[in-house]
Amino acid sequence: xxxISAIQESLNPFEIATAQFNKAADYLHLEEDMRExxxxxxxxxxxxxxxxxxxxxxxxxxxxxxxxxxxxxxxKGGIRYHPSVTLDEVKALASWMTWKCATVNIPFGGGKGGxxxxxxxxxxxxxxxxxxxxxxxxxxxxxxxxxIPAPDVYTNAQTMAWIMDTISMFHGHTExxxxxxxPVSLGGSKGxxxxxxxxxxxxxxxxxxxxxxxxxxxxxAVHGFGNAGSVAARLLHEDGARVIAVSDTKGxxxxxxxxxxxxxxxxxxxxxxxxxxxxADRISNEELLGLKCGVLVPAALENAITLENADRVRxxxxxxxxxxxxxxxxxEVLHDKGVFVIPDILCNAGGVTVSYFEWVQxxxxxxxxxxxxxxxxxxxxxxxxxxxxxxxxxHGASMRTAAYxxxxxxxxxxxxxxxxxx
Numbered sequence: 035x036x037x038i039s040a041i042q043e044s045l046n047p048f049e050i051a052t053a054q055f056n057k058a059a060d061y062l063h064l065e066e067d068m069r070e071x072x073x074x075x076x077x078x079x080x081x082x083x084x085x086x087x088x089x090x091x092x093x094x095x096x097x098x099x100x101x102x103x104x105x106x107x108x109x110k111g112g113i114r115y116h117p118s119v120t121l122d123e124v125k126a127l128a129s130w131m132t133w134k135c136a137t138v139n140i141p142f143g144g145g146k147g148g149x150x151x152x153x154x155x156x157x158x159x160x161x162x163x164x165x166x167x168x169x170x171x172x173x174x175x176x177x178x179x180x181x182i183p184a185p186d187v188y189t190n191a192q193t194m195a196w197i198m199d200t201i202s203m204f205h206g207h208t209e210x211x212x213x214x215x216x217p218v219s220l221g222g223s224k225g226x227x228x229x230x231x232x233x234x235x236x237x238x239x240x241x242x243x244x245x246x247x248x249x250x251x252x253x254x255a256v257h258g259f260g261n262a263g264s265v266a267a268r269l270l271h272e273d274g275a276r277v278i279a280v281s282d283t284k285g286x287x288x289x290x291x292x293x294x295x296x297x298x299x300x301x302x303x304x305x306x307x308x309x310x311x312x313x314a315d316r317i318s319n320e321e322l323l324g325l326k327c328g329v330l331v332p333a334a335l336e337n338a339i340t341l342e343n344a345d346r347v348r349x350x351x352x353x354x355x356x357x358x359x360x361x362x363x364x365x366e367v368l369h370d371k372g373v374f375v376i377p378d379i380l381c382n383a384g385g386v387t388v389s390y391f392e393w394v395q396x397x398x399x400x401x402x403x404x405x406x407x408x409x410x411x412x413x414x415x416x417x418x419x420x421x422x423x424x425x426x427x428x429h430g431a432s433m434r435t436a437a438y439x440x441x442x443x444x445x446x447x448x449x450x451x452x453x454x455x456x
Contacts, residue, residue: 043341043363047126050336053362055129058438061429068446075125077101081171083149085164088157095164097149099172101181102128105448108179109145110135110386112186112215113168113193115161116335119148123336127186130357131386134379136441138418140390145181147172153188165193169200176201178211178397184389185215187260187335191227195220210396214389223392225407226385231265232408233384234355236415237376238270238329241351244423245374250274253327255349257281257319258334259298259308262355262382266331267295275329279322282307283334286322287314323347332359339364347373354378369432377434379441380422387414 044050052073059069083095098121101109111131124146132144149168153161175181185194194213198220202209210221218224225232242249252275256263259280267277276292284307287293293314301311309316323330323343330349332338336358339347344364352368353376354360360368360375368375388411395401402410426436 043361045337045340045361046122047336047358048122048129050358050362051126051129054434054438055133055442057362057435058442061431061435061439062443062446064442064446068449071449072103072442072445073129075100075102075128076104077175078121078125079172079175080121081168083164083167083171085160085167087160095149095151097147097168097171098124099147099175099181099183100124100128100145101175102144102146103132103445104143105445105452106136106143107141108143108177109181110142110184110389111144111146112184112385113147113149113189113197114186115149115151115153115188115193117150117152118335119150124148126336127357130379132445133438133441134383134386136444137379137422137437138383138387138414139421139444140387140414142182142386142390145183146186147183148186161193162196165196166200169197170204173201173204176212178209178393182211182389182393183213184385191215191217191222194222211393214392214396216392221392221396223388223395223407224402224404225411226388226392227261228265228269229388229407229411230262230355230382230385231267231269233387233411233415234262234266234331234333234353234381235269235273236384236412237381237419238266238351238353239273240416240419240423241353241374241376245350247328247350248274251276252329253278254329254331255279255322255325255327256331256333257286257322257338257359258332258356259302260333262385263331263333264295264299264302266333266353266355268299270329270331271295278327279317279325280308281317281319281322281334282309285309286317286319287311288317288322288325289314320346325349329353331355334359337361339368341367344368345371347371349373351376354381357382365432365434375433376419377422377437380418380433380437383418384411384415387411
């Protein structure tokens with residue numbers, strides 16, 4: 035068992051991301067110079083965002099855009115609006131995007147953005163003014179050939195439409211490829227809204243195949259019933275799984291006979307939370323994480339599973355639909371318990387994969403059907419899972435370490451081939 039104590043465990047996202055990188059670098063016997071290059075973000079931008087509020091006063095928010103690595107292509111990564119956003123969190127998320135894109139072998143590097151605020155306290159007009167000012171502040175470093183933002187926590191297709199329009203006004207022409215996750219009417223891709231959850235489904239199917247465990251009938255608990263979690267729940271339900279629990283920031287609900295995720299989603303849309311859904315008992319988020327089930331889907335924010343609660347996880351598969359939901363110490367506990375963890379940089383890569391498809395469609399002005407998008411996503415996720423699983427077998431490593439070995443090796447190779455200028 036792990037010897038790390040809960041007191042010693044760091045919950046700093048960038049320290050966690052660096053530790054995960056270092057572990058893979060050790061397996062690869064990566065030279066120190068290359069380690070220094072690959073763990074250091076290439077560019078970090080901090081901006082102030084003055085916004086005229088509805089009551090006439092001006093409030094200043096702080097925002098970030100980090101480009102971690104662009105050796106394999108333009109930076110790619112979402113923008114989140116959340117009161118807990120920090121530069122270290124954005125740096126970690128940008129680095130995870132680097133490894134995520136390399137894991138599924140798409141030609142992007144890693145980037146991420148964020149603004150520290152509670153978007154629930156702003157009106158639609160205030161959010162639009164904030165978004166357009168933020169887009170203006172980061173405009174010098176984004177673009178279809180440089181850095182392509184996308185939606186993340188508390189941002190959506192409308193947010194991306196405002197950013198695309200703002201950048202287009204500066205350029206004097208419509209710049210469809212500057213962001214992904216846009217409305218379909220503005221160059222967005224069909225299937226993008228479900229992409230992260232659908233990619234999670236394909237990864238779970240592969241894990242079940244490896245373990246000889248049928249998806250049909252498997253009990254599923256979803257921690258975080260947002261976009262990724264609700265879609266994953268619905269698709270697993272359609273595959274025959276029994277979704278016994280879901281949760282959001284206000285708490286969770288449980289029914290051992292199973293929930294209908296579509297009905298729960300409708301209830302949440304009407305009330306703002308899953309709590310109070312009539313066909314279920316109320317449970318806490320912590321209780322949900324400890325439920326005995328076939329598949330646990332952590333789909334909320336970072337550090338959901340830590341050394342303090344990892345021993346209580348009783349799932350056979352942990353499918354990380356969120357970024358960074360498991361700390362390194364907790365990872366060791368789960369590994370020692372025999373839990374099969376599908377790491378975030380593989381499990382939730384469906385979103386960035388379909389973002390890549392959207393970017394390609396925008397550049398060519400040629401758009402695909404939803405069936406075509408799903409077909410290419412399934413092929414990409416399945417091939418990536420099998421590559422990671424094979425790497426895990428070759429090195430005697432966990433799935434997470436194997437994903438990092440695969441990704442870090444690909445980025446290191448690209449860096450060596452390009453060389454250092456001048």
